[in-house]
Every structure is written in structure tokens, then in C-alpha cells.
Amino acid sequence: xxxxxxxxxxxxxxxxxxxxxxxxxxxxxxxxxxxxxxxxxxxxxxxxxxxxxxxxxxxxxxxxxxxxxxxxxxxxxxxxxxxxxxxxxxxxxxxxxxxxxxxxxxxxxxxxxxxxxxxxxxxxxxxxxxxxxxxxxxxxxxxxxxxxxxxxxxxxxxxxxxxxxxxxxxxxxxxxxxxxxxxxxxxxxxxxxxxxxxxxxxxxxxxxxxxxxxxxxxxxxxxxxxxxxxxxxxxxxxxxxxxxxxxxxxxxxxxxxxxxxxxxxxxxxxxxxxxxxxxxxxxxxxxxxxxxxxxxxxxxxxxxxxxxxxxxxxxxxxxxxxxxxxxxxxxxxxxxxxxxxxx
Numbered sequence: 001x002x003x004x005x006x007x008x009x010x011x012x013x014x015x016x017x018x019x020x021x022x023x024x025x026x027x028x029x030x031x032x033x034x035x036x037x038x039x040x041x042x043x044x045x046x047x048x049x050x051x052x053x054x055x056x057x058x059x060x061x062x063x064x065x066x067x068x069x070x071x072x073x074x075x076x077x078x079x080x081x082x083x084x085x086x087x088x089x090x091x092x093x094x095x096x097x098x099x100x101x102x103x104x105x106x107x108x109x110x111x112x113x114x115x116x117x118x119x120x121x122x123x124x125x126x127x128x129x130x131x132x133x134x135x136x137x138x139x140x141x142x143x144x145x146x147x148x149x150x151x152x153x154x155x156x157x158x159x160x161x162x163x164x165x166x167x168x169x170x171x172x173x174x175x176x177x178x179x180x181x182x183x184x185x186x187x188x189x190x191x192x193x194x195x196x197x198x199x200x201x202x203x204x205x206x207x208x209x210x211x212x213x214x215x216x217x218x219x220x221x222x223x224x225x226x227x228x229x230x231x232x233x234x235x236x237x238x239x240x241x242x243x244x245x246x247x248x249x250x251x252x253x254x255x256x257x258x259x260x261x262x263x264x265x266x267x268x269x270x271x272x273x274x275x276x277x278x279x280x281x282x283x284x285x286x287x288x289x290x291x292x293x294x295x296x297x298x299x300x301x302x303x304x305x306x307x308x309x310x311x312x313x314x315x316x317x318x319x320x321x322x323x324x325x326x327x328x329x330x331x332x333x334x335x336x337x338x339x340x341x342x343x
């Protein structure tokens with residue numbers, strides 16, 4: 001699939017999957033954030049100062065500035081090749097509650113011409129003497145701009161079908177369109193929770209996020225972040241390959257647990273080629289793989305779908321499978337022939 005939106009970031013990709021095409025990219029800051037943003041952030045948080053304020057690798061910035069952060073208590077504020085305002089703090093220096101509050105303040109500041117896509121809390125632990133600083137993925141939080149319109153998730157929930165967001169899905173959509181959500185700290189956690197949900201082993205009452213209480217959960221949306229954050233940005237091709245192997249192992253269990261009326265879609269919100277120069281997302285085609293046990297009875301369904309023009313075909317396909325009446329962007333790939341044409 002080729003992305004139709006103007007952007008290659010997490011939000012833009014996920015939104016497009018759910019039917020929202022973004023013609024305008026979020027602002028980016030290759031020279032760092034301007035004084036009117038940083039000065040106001042320091043004043044309103046009371047943090048007294050910051051470190052960095054430039055594009056940086058999320059792991060390298062801890063190696064280079066982690067010790068200085070511990071000494072001064074100043075948060076590490078940095079960005080990347082995407083529209084993000086990231087705040088990294090050691091959990092023994094700045095409590096999580098304080099870090100999250102600072103992110104909320106930053107989110108309020110970053111509006112108008114400086115309306116970045118996401119403010120991200122990046123807590124970390126450890127020390128250089130103990131083998132280096134390490135980010136705590138489970139406690140990461142994203143403070144995103146809400147989608148500009150209702151997505152396919154909203155439509156699904158409004159239609160009485162429960163939607164379970166796994167990983168950072170809740171943050172990306174600011175909770176919109178979800179009946180249930182749970183954050184995860186690794187690919188393994190996300191895959192295990194997906195399998196549990198498929199087997200109906202999840203206690204949904206403990207993870208409700210909406211006043212809407214559908215009869216059943218009919219859509220599971222899982223984000224697996226390790227391939228991006230641990231291996232893609234770090235350009236670790238070997239680690240990336242190992243992560244894919246782990247996913248492949250879990251896919252066997254997931255596929256074996258699927259019923260004939262279940263549909264599995266595998267895709268990506270953007271590229272992050274671990275062999276490419278730099279450390280940022282790469283703009284490229286992303287995969288679209290669809291599987292259902294019922295496809296085994298339909299030989300014509302087992303073929304190349306060709307190149308799709310836009311991620312919103314995921315929304316279109318889900319709409320077709322769930323037999324809903326979504327009128328937004330995206331076309332179903334079900335019942336296409338080998339030339340990518342509807343039978």
C-alpha cells in the first residue's frame with residue numbers, strides 16, 4: 001500500500017488506516033523548537049531549564065545527556081524527523097506523575113502554528129555505571145492531536161461493535177472509537193494479549209474506556225512498536241529480523257485460534273528501514289496481508305492484491321467483513337481477482 005496522506009508518522013498512518021486522509025503534514029522542527037515554545041514550557045512547568053532541543057536519536061540522547069539530566073534535573077526535550085515533542089526523564093529524578101503533567105502542559109502549549117502531532121513521555125532508568133540508561137516502554141505515553149473527523153473506529157463502536165485497542169492505539173486516537181484499551185511494554189505483551197482476546201480470555205470489564213458498552217468486542221487493533229522503536233530507529237537490521245521471527249512464531253498461534261468468521265490483517269503505519277541512512281521513518285510501500293480460515297475454501301482469494309493506493313483500504317475491508325455501512329475513504333480488497341479488480 002502507498003500512503004495517500006502527506007506524512008510518514010505514526011498518527012498519520014494509523015488515521016489513514018481508519019479512513020482519514022491527511023492532506024497537510026504536521027509541523028516539524030529540524031532546528032529545534034523556537035524560544036516562544038521552550039520559554040513558555042520552562043515557565044509553566046517550573047522545570048527551570050531543559051537539555052538538548054534538537055533532533056536526536058532517542059537512545060543516543062540518553063547516552064549523551066542522561067548523566068547531565070541526573071545532575072541538573074532538567075528534562076531532555078528533543079524531536080526527530082517526525083512531528084514530535086519528546087520529553088525524557090529519569091524516573092528517579094522526575095516522578096512519572098510529574099513527567100506526565102509536563103507532557104500535558106506541553107500539549108496545551110503546542111497548538112496553532114506549533115501543533116505538533118504528538119507530545120511523548122519518554123521515562124528511562126539505569127545509569128552509565130550499570131550498563132547504560134534504558135527507556136521504559138511500558139510507561140511511555142503519547143499525547144496526540146485528536147483525529148480531525150470520526151474514524152472507522154468511531155463508526156464501528158457507534159454501530160454497536162466493541163473495539164479493543166492494544167499497545168499505543170489508545171494514545172494515537174486519544175481514546176476515540178475504543179470501548180476497551182490496554183497499554184503494553186513490548187511486542188511479546190501485545191501479541192500475547194491479542195491471542196488472549198482472540199480466545200476470549202480477557203477480562204474486558206477491567207479495561208473499559210468508553211461509556212458505550214457493546215455486547216461484544218468485534219475489532220481488535222494491535223500496535224507492535226518494537227520493530228520501530230527498538231530496531232528501526234536504531235538501524236539494527238539483525239534485531240529487526242529477530243523481532244519479525246518472534247512475530248511469526250506468535251502468528252502461528254493466532255492463526256490456529258481463529259474461527260472461520262475471523263479476519264486477520266497485517267500491515268504497518270509507515271516504513272522504518274533498518275538498512276537505510278539516518279534514524280527516522282522511511283516513506284515506502286507497506287504490506288497488506290489478509291488471512292481468514294475461510295479463505296482456504298476460496299482458492300481465488302489466495303493471490304497478490306497488487307499495489308493499493310492508500311492505507312484506508314484497511315477500513316474499507318473491515319467494513320466489508322463486518323457488514324457495516326461505512327461511507328468514508330477506502331475500498332475493500334475482499335473478492336478481488338488476481339488483477340486487483342473486484343469479481
